[in-house]
Amino acid sequence: MEQSRSVLAPVRDVFRAVVVTVVPEAKQLDESGWLALEALVEDALAIRPPALRRQLQLFLRAIEWLPVVRYGRTFTALRDEQRGLILRHLQDHPVERIRCGFWGLRTLALLGYYGRPEAAYAIGYCPEARGWEAVQG
Amino acid sequence: MKMKRCSYDIVIIGSGAGGGTVAQELSSLCRDGARIAVLEKGPKLRDEEFTGREVEMATALYEDGGGFLTAEQTMTLAFGSAYGGSTVVYTGTSLLPPQRVLERWNVPGLSFADVEQRARKYVAENNVHLLEESLLNENNQLFVSGCRQLGYRVEQFPVNLKGCRGSSLCNLGCPNQAKQGTNRVQLPRAEQNGVEVVTRCEVQRIEAKKVFARVSDKAEGTKGEPSSWEAGDYEIDAKVVVVCAGAVNSSALLLRSGFGRSLPRLGRGFTCHPAFIMVAEHDRPITNAVGHPKSFYLDQFAESDHFLLETCMYFPFTTAKAMTGFGEEHSRFMRAFPRLQMILVLACDEVHDHNRVTIDGNGRPVVHYRFTPEVIHGLVQGAITSAKISFAAGAIRAHVPVSHSPTIERADAQRLDQIAQNPDFKPGKLSIASAHLQGGCAMGSDPADSVTDSLGRVHGVPWLYVADSSLFPNSLEINPYLTIMALADRVAETVREDMRSLL
Numbered sequence: 001m002e003q004s005r006s007v008l009a010p011v012r013d014v015f016r017a018v019v020v021t022v023v024p025e026a027k028q029l030d031e032s033g034w035l036a037l038e039a040l041v042e043d044a045l046a047i048r049p050p051a052l053r054r055q056l057q058l059f060l061r062a063i064e065w066l067p068v069v070r071y072g073r074t075f076t077a078l079r080d081e082q083r084g085l086i087l088r089h090l091q092d093h094p095v096e097r098i099r100c101g102f103w104g105l106r107t108l109a110l111l112g113y114y115g116r117p118e119a120a121y122a123i124g125y126c127p128e129a130r131g132w133e134a135v136q137g
Numbered sequence: 138m139k140m141k142r143c144s145y146d147i148v149i150i151g152s153g154a155g156g157g158t159v160a161q162e163l164s165s166l167c168r169d170g171a172r173i174a175v176l177e178k179g180p181k182l183r184d185e186e187f188t189g190r191e192v193e194m195a196t197a198l199y200e201d202g203g204g205f206l207t208a209e210q211t212m213t214l215a216f217g218s219a220y221g222g223s224t225v226v227y228t229g230t231s232l233l234p235p236q237r238v239l240e241r242w243n244v245p246g247l248s249f250a251d252v253e254q255r256a257r258k259y260v261a262e263n264n265v266h267l268l269e270e271s272l273l274n275e276n277n278q279l280f281v282s283g284c285r286q287l288g289y290r291v292e293q294f295p296v297n298l299k300g301c302r303g304s305s306l307c308n309l310g311c312p313n314q315a316k317q318g319t320n321r322v323q324l325p326r327a328e329q330n331g332v333e334v335v336t337r338c339e340v341q342r343i344e345a346k347k348v349f350a351r352v353s354d355k356a357e358g359t360k361g362e363p364s365s366w367e368a369g370d371y372e373i374d375a376k377v378v379v380v381c382a383g384a385v386n387s388s389a390l391l392l393r394s395g396f397g398r399s400l401p402r403l404g405r406g407f408t409c410h411p412a413f414i415m416v417a418e419h420d421r422p423i424t425n426a427v428g429h430p431k432s433f434y435l436d437q438f439a440e441s442d443h444f445l446l447e448t449c450m451y452f453p454f455t456t457a458k459a460m461t462g463f464g465e466e467h468s469r470f471m472r473a474f475p476r477l478q479m480i481l482v483l484a485c486d487e488v489h490d491h492n493r494v495t496i497d498g499n500g501r502p503v504v505h506y507r508f509t510p511e512v513i514h515g516l517v518q519g520a521i522t523s524a525k526i527s528f529a530a531g532a533i534r535a536h537v538p539v540s541h542s543p544t545i546e547r548a549d550a551q552r553l554d555q556i557a558q559n560p561d562f563k564p565g566k567l568s569i570a571s572a573h574l575q576g577g578c579a580m581g582s583d584p585a586d587s588v589t590d591s592l593g594r595v596h597g598v599p600w601l602y603v604a605d606s607s608l609f610p611n612s613l614e615i616n617p618y619l620t621i622m623a624l625a626d627r628v629a630e631t632v633r634e635d636m637r638s639l640l
Contacts (some may be wrong), residue, residue, distance in 0.1 A: 092566065098565075115192040
């Protein structure tokens, strides 16, 4: 039942492959890290219209199969630099809708990765309600 | 479910800069027996629930978590949905309305002197002042230094703070209750005087002196207090209705209530200062995530090149999203977070026929927005000017999102002028966002080209008023909160004067 409500479950492999291309540090995530990342993305998608959630799945499936034409392999089977070229092509695509689709997917990847408090601390972002007092000890 | 019924003299829809002000200004009527309710769609958070955690707070305090998408999906809009509206999540910057802009608006019956005088009342009420120098962080000081080296006329923002500790978390709701938004000043006073504020109450439509609303239960695991009203559908009789739901939701509410049939300009004239974040890296850590984030601005190019610059400091996800690109080049900037200087570039947009608020088949707001050549020029010039300021302040590299190669090293700074000749401005590639939403219910004298008169009275509907940024007939070109409060103050005074005939 939980599976059927998940947007990412049917396209998890390609989504993770996109995330590690967008944020290379995501390769270091263990399974609990991935689950936290995906939970943030699922929460964000839950308040979006069902049509948008279906479009995301469709877009991810297209990303998985698009490289077969050029490389003879699916996205998940490509090397890192080849994946980067495919995503760059989408980012700069002449059709605005496709650029927007990639922007949305990239945003979800960044939300999942940098929305986790662990990632924020890892890059040196340590917010403190006490502000100056915390800095000055 | 059975519709619940109740009755008020005055119903105010929304509790932000407009609704909070109207509530306070009318609250003395409660002493004479008037019944006044503020209906707020969002929740009221307890002080201890302001944790400063980015995604958690954005989800709790903003509509769509701060990522309301335009119909074209090329820009996101950030607006609050909470007790206090967007005043909970702004940085407290409080500028007086510019005379040149109000004169250009040319609304019959609206004088600059009157608006300015009322704005000054809220300057005093909200403790607006300039932060002392010892509280300014290096992110802000570097902006000043860069601007001065380039001969630019940088100005300090007056801010409405009391007891600011410098958490830098303003946009996620102040964890120290220092920001003097309507949630801290006007709404509590209104409640003390007898105004009832009902949270989690979404108004669905307005009919002749009736408001239809739905109150929701607090969902498990979410922040905020439960509503003071039982969950369910309500039909509320109201002798006066004041709509203060913000530029997007006020227009949408009036459209789904059918007022668009007699008011062809309803929803039109939407402007929003489209903006993006510029990031530059220094070779040493700077104080950026501590201290007030938005202390200075530069507006000398507003007239000539259609852009403003403001200091800013955002959170990891917002910053990551704001930069273009991905992969190692993007990650390198993110890993340099403690060394990042940030500047917000805002375009001064003008009313354009395409840019408007409509509703979809379910009555939900849809914002249509295309970037005009002037906006594109403003964003490109603003990005280049920001990079120059950062380099003048000592940055070693800058992220220039309108460049084909966004990372510009200090040694290549001369490339910046070439970028101006051949910018890479592709809607859908750039992360453009807006938080200054204006227009949709413009003031004017003629129902053919405006929605209300200069006092916020909806044309042809004597019991219905608007009091928020949707009243602006064109862009304000500065941060709008004090101007919204000043206009709301005028509307409240008008309601008082009209009361005898309306009640």
